[in-house]
Amino acid sequence: MKIKQLFTSIIAAFALFVGTASADYSTISLAIGGYDLVSYHQSNGPKVGNGHHLANHEGNIYAFVNAENKAKFEANPTKYVPAFGGYCAYGASLGKKFYGDPLASTVVDGKLYLNLDTKVKSIWVKERAANIVAANKLWPSIKYVPATEL
DSSP states (O other): OOHHHHHHHHHHHHHHHHHHHHTTOSOOOBGGGGBOTGGGGSTTOOOBOEEEEEEEETTEEEEESSHHHHHHHHHOHHHHSOGGGGSBHHHHHTTOOOOOEEEEEEEETTEEEEESSHHHHHHHHHTHHHHHHHHHHHHHHHTTSOGGGO
């Protein structure tokens, strides 16, 4: 890599994270395990993003496989962020917050849903529509409650 390209990359990464420094984050980690949110909606997805294409949305850092996917996300982030804050969709339907595994995912009507694991996903999909309705109803009451208190 040429020195000028390296310097430009470092400056761009610094500019992206300046906003996070003012929010006093003690550590920075990639949301949903670093998976590219746009890639879930593509035939070859999901794919792990990389450090060259990062976006900050509502305090979460997302990685993308290329500039095109990053631009799609930035143009309409609500289209791509996972339902229920990335928590397990089945858990949300029960009024709980469980870890959402990026590889136990389903896209339904253009919305990304994560589940705890493939076993829980297999339970969730059996009554997927009803589970989505239940989770949508319960989510507002648990959204800001710490998982450990549910």
